[in-house]
Amino acid sequence: MNLSKFPKIELHLHLDGSVRPSTVSNILNLNKKDVEKEMIVDTSCNDLNDYLTKFDLPLTILQTKNNLIKVSEELANDLKKDGIIYAEIRFAPILHTNNGLSCEEVIEAVIEGISMVDIKINLIICLMRNVSEEDNYKVINAGLKYINNKVVGFDLAGAEAIYKTSNFKELFKYISKYNIPFTIHAGEADGIDSIKSAIEFGAKRIGHGVRIMDDVNMIKYAKDNNITFEVCPTSNIDTKIYKEYKEHAIKKMYENNLNITINTDNRTVSNITLTEEYNKLINIFNFSLEDIKNMNITAINASFISDIDKENLKQEYILKYNKFIKNGENNE
Numbered sequence: 001m002n003l004s005k006f007p008k009i010e011l012h013l014h015l016d017g018s019v020r021p022s023t024v025s026n027i028l029n030l031n032k033k034d035v036e037k038e039m040i041v042d043t044s045c046n047d048l049n050d051y052l053t054k055f056d057l058p059l060t061i062l063q064t065k066n067n068l069i070k071v072s073e074e075l076a077n078d079l080k081k082d083g084i085i086y087a088e089i090r091f092a093p094i095l096h097t098n099n100g101l102s103c104e105e106v107i108e109a110v111i112e113g114i115s116m117v118d119i120k121i122n123l124i125i126c127l128m129r130n131v132s133e134e135d136n137y138k139v140i141n142a143g144l145k146y147i148n149n150k151v152v153g154f155d156l157a158g159a160e161a162i163y164k165t166s167n168f169k170e171l172f173k174y175i176s177k178y179n180i181p182f183t184i185h186a187g188e189a190d191g192i193d194s195i196k197s198a199i200e201f202g203a204k205r206i207g208h209g210v211r212i213m214d215d216v217n218m219i220k221y222a223k224d225n226n227i228t229f230e231v232c233p234t235s236n237i238d239t240k241i242y243k244e245y246k247e248h249a250i251k252k253m254y255e256n257n258l259n260i261t262i263n264t265d266n267r268t269v270s271n272i273t274l275t276e277e278y279n280k281l282i283n284i285f286n287f288s289l290e291d292i293k294n295m296n297i298t299a300i301n302a303s304f305i306s307d308i309d310k311e312n313l314k315q316e317y318i319l320k321y322n323k324f325i326k327n328g329e330n331n332e
């Protein structure tokens with residue numbers, strides 16, 4: 001089914017994992033095939049730590065204002081082409097400061113890039129598990145300056161199995177003082193305890209969180225706290241949480257009435273679009289278009305925008321969804 005025009009909301013998407021390989025090869029004057037090999041996972045990827053090495057090359061170019069603007073604009077265009085009507089793109093400013101940019105300059109460059117395209121996009125600022133506490137506070141304070149100017153929330157990313165979620169309690173206490181919503185990558189490379197810590201800290205959303213299905217009590221805890229899961233199926237296959245797509249917990253999560261949203265995580269690293277991800281869900285798990293619509297409405301409800309903006313976005317979404325259904329086969 002051609003779902004490129006099916007309206008989509010995407011909440012979990014990393015800028016540095018979604019850089020066009022052609023852009024990296026042009027800027028670094030490298031062979032495109034070699035660059036693709038460095039940036040896209042293959043079957044030799046064993047786990048999240050392996051997966052994260054795919055960000056090394058794109059990060060070498062994302063150290064200047066111009067390249068950040070260019071890559072952000074390109075990603076916004078890619079999202080538009082994929083039928084996205086609202087996205088929250090995330091990135092870790094500290095990873096772009098190697099050549100002297102300040103965190104503020106990094107954030108401003110990304111804002112400039114996405115603003116060049118006619119599509120609704122907001123930004124989530126990632127703290128990193130493997131950097132110093134001092135650097136993470138620096139990032140939070142930089143991010144706070146752009147709240148209501150595209151920045152809508154925070155996240156914690158990086159090697160979850162090595163740097164435990166429970167170590168970051170104080171950082172999220174600090175963010176909570178400002179009443180800014182946040183999501184945390186949890187229950188991806190690590191288990192139930194990581195999800196529990198994230199919810200206790202006050203996360204409204206969990207990045208991945210698929211290991212929730214290991215514990216019925218946690219399922220109840222997540223529901224009681226109205227937690228939304230940013231599920232990224234293909235990425236989970238790449239990091240070997242599941243051997244095959246059909247083993248993924250997505251259907252069980254949906255049937256357990258958890259709040260589920262569908263995302264790509266990293267369009268380049270996982271070599272996937274949301275259109276392709278929806279098709280996999282429909283073909284492998286028998287999800288209906290109505291199910292996918294429901295997940296998009298869940299995504300709107302869990303987005304980090306104001307209640308009025310959510311209502312407007314919902315109306316826009318339903319209009320576009322009805323138009324898609326009405327056009328049927330003509331959506332090609």
Ligand SMILES: [Zn+2]
Nearest residue numbers: 014185207265
């Ligand atoms: Zn992620």
